[in-house]
Amino acid sequence: MSKSNDLAILSFPWDGVLPESAQVVVRDFDVVGVGALRQQQLLKIKAEREIVLQTHSSFIPTTVRAIYDEELQRTLQWLTPSRVIAESKFNFEEEVLKTFVRIFPKTHHQLGVMSSKLCAEYLKEMEWSSWLLQDHWRYFSGFLRQKYMNKQSLIELVQWEWIHAWLEIQPFVMLKGSSKHLLVNPSLQTLNLSHDNEHIQCSSGLYTFVYDQESVKITEAKIDMYEAGLLDLLMGDREYTEEQLLEMALLEELSSPPTRDQWQKKIEALLASKVIVKA
Structure with missing residues (x-):
């Protein structure tokens, strides 16, 4: 959890801890278009705190800007933030690396001193093609496989953690359970x-x-x-x-x-x- 203009910014994946302040900030990089677990977490937060949505429209890749705009409008309908604030500063590399540590905590630990080097190499090779920071790491298991072909346990650990991260945000069409x-x-x-x-x-x-x-x-x-x-x-x-x-x-x-x-x-x-x- 970080601070911005005296408002607490929630980091995702969320650890379940809410600040004492009446308002919390969530970022479009973490919440626009999400479903599943993260959407339910946001609805729970909304029931307990006022939500402020921080947007970064000028930083969104042009290739997905039109889709982002559509998903932003859908998100505003169910999230109904108390206000929306546009952010003019954003350090992509710093924020995407923080996201890496949160979604791959065990992988980060196992890589040790090599973690920073490998992440830097990955970021050079991969163009950001989504508005969600988490999505930027979807090819990391394949990237790591090329580097450590003989370390199957490490590769499977990365895949395990990525599956959890992917399932957390996908807008699945879930079933009602009304038939046999x-x-x-x-x-x-x-x-x-x-x-x-x-x-x-x-x-x-x-x-x-x-x-x-x-x-x-x-x-x-x-x-x-x-x-x-x-x-x-x-x-x-x-x-x-x-x-x-x-x-x-x-x-x-x-x-x-x-x-x-x-x-x-x-x-x-x-x-x-x-x-x-x-x-």
């Missing part, structure tokens, strides 16, 4: 850990990541090959009820197939973790 048909959560992301990863204290295997709109959290879960198979069935063109999905699973030709009861429990586990939802 099952669908894959529209926010689903997956990552296969090739080895046990001590950085995130997770064993090797396939992990799912989803935004759970009920708990307003990003959750991760490890799934087995059978649960992955259930997801494959749901990603097809047909819609299934829970019973229909169970029957389809029983038709799968597998060398060591689960029993009906075991399949049922796997479906229930996917529902409980919100990896699949009722549409």
